[in-house]
Amino acid sequence: MTGDVGLFGPDSVTWKLHREPILLLGGLRSLYLQALHPRAVAAIAQNSGYRSDPWGRLMRTSDYVGTVIYGSNDEVSEASSRLRRLHARMSATDPRTGERFRIDEPDLLRWVHVTEVESFLSTAVLSGVRLTADEVDGYYTEQRRSAELVGLDPATVPGTAAEVEAYYAAMQPELGLTRDGAETALFLTVPPVPSTWGSRAFRLGLTLGPPRWAYLGVASTAIGLLPGWARKMYGGVGWPGTDLAARISVRGLRALLTGVLATLPEQHRVAPMRRAALERAKATSAQH
Template identity: 30%
Template structure:
């Protein structure tokens, strides 16, 4: 996915707007921690593991895997409606070309499968909120309720059913309990998780990304439950968590002192495209229309079908 940073907020405030908890959580320095957590968790889904592993790009360029996925989530959360709709359609087109056979079950996989998309979506939004709660200021109960409603809205841009997206903390726990039986690891899954957490500079990512990812992993692993850490074979002693949490909170606080520039400073080493989006977010003036839209309105205005309808009428 390519991104023109000058187009992030041309038309409107997107789906949520500047007073939303989504803008608050997704533009916090803790989002980098949360998203490393998310891309590691993705590999517990065997169908997603097969899709990512078969392309093999993760082994030569793990930074791109994290960066491109992070950039998409950011665009949906803070971009204008046109940018978000076009990013969604581009991603679905790319995913449609990636199909194959998942070796454990022998079933066909597709990244656009609704269950796979639901796993990606919930782990992404939940992970950034978890990091925001653990290392940042957290949300009020009212803000959290709105955050999960916004998470469901964002799901409309993917192939999962929005009604399947939980809108409460208890609902998220129930979702994880329901899917736990089908989560598993394999040699390829563990290789993928470890690649995202403990990247080696020898794989083409470079020393700066490898060092940044490894340092970040101390915080991202500390946010995970023990059963996930043991299943993924990246558990650490409890004393490490106890030391990491205050240190990470201090670092987040220091980055927050720079205001909106905090995450822009934190992101580029790990996710340069995400850093561009956040820089554009900070620099963007008022959009043409000071309002938010729904995904349905966005598709009608800017989606492929909407563009075809406009062309036919003109």
């Protein structure tokens, strides 16, 4: 794998964007968006173990995204093949029509992809990450490679900011808050504390104390960063001032995360997958 920088590489907008820890908040924002698609959220509710193992599912999803962004070509191929095989075995029932459908339908895969990459990008920009208009479009275009990995035809995936906006406008009549969506959003906002996290007293402190209130603040920021039409679908969260409050909060969170990282030893400032990718990139430069 020496010199193999994977799908994107150090000169890509993708690498520039994904070095930002605030993208964790973008991932949460994307889940609130995904919960507004009745079929997509039904597929998650009927197939995913997120209720019994939410933190495990979060880590597995983060590992997959990290592999796609920073993994070698072999690592990316292996991870995406495994994901496609998993999806191919799953189906769900549409709660509105009773119709049985595969969860790897292109329309569902496209919704999950677009909401994820748009959330990463929008959250980063709103937090203060500076990107030119060309870089914004470049990120969407680069991420068509990620869409192809899950089985989508890249030509059917929005590749610019204007195309993403048009896609959202076209999708809105199909969206709405179902029971599955409401339960998922509530779960995202008030998740359980894992039983493996220390003593009963420690867990009680997380459940009722400052950490829980801090997480609620993070979740409310993720909701506040949603497009106005999405907030309205959740009801009562589209009041004037929501945008400004969310922008102030996300900038503060980015500053906090940046400050915390700056205090860590050098070997812990960069995620292991990114560190390995940077080493491969150095090897590539040395070869040339």
